[in-house]
Amino acid sequence: MSALVLVGRGRYEDPWHDHAAVAHEVVEVLADGGLGVTVRGTFPGALDGVATGAGRPGLVVVVAGTGRTDPDFDGTDEDWSRFHAALDALVGFGVPLLALHASANTFTDSPAWARRLGGRWVPGVSMHPPIGEARFTVTDAHPVTAGLGDVTAFDERYCDLEVDPASTVLLTTEHEGREHPVVWVAPGPGRVLYDALGHDHRSFASASRRELLRREVAWLTAPPGGRR
Template identity: 40%
Template sequence: MTDAATTTATGRPLAVVVLVGEAEHGDPWHALDQTGRRAAEVIADELGQAVSVRLARTSDDAETLLDGADVAVLDVSGDLAEPETDSSALVDALSAHLSAGRGLLALHSSAIAFRDDPRWAALLGGRWVPGVTMHPQIGHALVQTSGVVGAPPESDFVLYDERYTHLETDEGVEVLAFHTEDGIAHPLVWRAEAPGRGRVAYDALGHGVESFDSAKHRALLAALVRWVAS
């Protein structure tokens, strides 16, 4: 798996859509409007004129919300205390996006989202498992690199964030970063590619806007966008 240039084959800027969860695709614990906006700002700042970034919301028309997007960045969630809702239209849109060879990057609580539709976990390469997955108290966290040659992050770093623990991951994903809890390594960042579809990456960091105060996390986010864009 190699990295990629940022602009498209035609030389135009990459079109990035940051999809922010609302209502049933949010939860009481994550300020997705704030973190989604901050992620969009980071991508624009880190990649500059090589990208154009716009925000979309899960309440937008699912059939058109990813129109023209080279990369979809998801900052969505779901409330495990509430009944499941029909997410099929949104997952249809994401599936079509990937089938067209375009990239997808999901952030933090997106591993909880769309739990009524098993296609989402299959696309993402993992999921939050109710009753199993958890996180220690939020605080300063050591993110450890897996040391994949040519892949981010290049070195370990510390930031203020949650550390998702006991996430379920598919065998086919390539883990790029992890944290250690009770002597066990828990994946935090992974990527995956499969024939006939676009690339996918997941970054479990980003609980709050302060996560993006870390220069290493900002660089990681930009690198993942570049990778899924190829």
């Protein structure tokens, strides 16, 4: 099975996240799981021809954010429409999708992204405390989390994300006396999982964080009988 990792650039990169370094860590986990990996930057034509034919991947991973969207910098929304249509088609064809960290705040020009993801970052509402040693707690007995204890990592704790009530929340983090969803399975159709961990490479120094990612990939790529 093959995996396609989409790394944010241009209008889908920002000055706070090293998407390339995170993608490197993700590729290691994917390769350890026996997947062949292709890495592509986000360009308008990055997915041309990918949604059809034998080249269709078995998993798509998005490591991206939001940067400048002015047309003179990186094209217009119309220029990017074919990229978003192709990504939506891949998920529509049943290709599993894993979106990491700032991906809750990417592809804001896509009419389908937040719906596919089962949630999103809301500017002016969503936030995170200063990055540091963080704890993430399992909340659902899902195949991804069965037997998994708390996840600890040096990472950001995303809070006040807007989550579709039909999403299945797998992990939360506590901030100011409230539990905030950080990992969830989208309601579908299709197999889509969002994981808010992974601000930078330091997150992946944690064995429990890497184990969480390994489990997510294994569940997403398992035969239909192996998923709930």
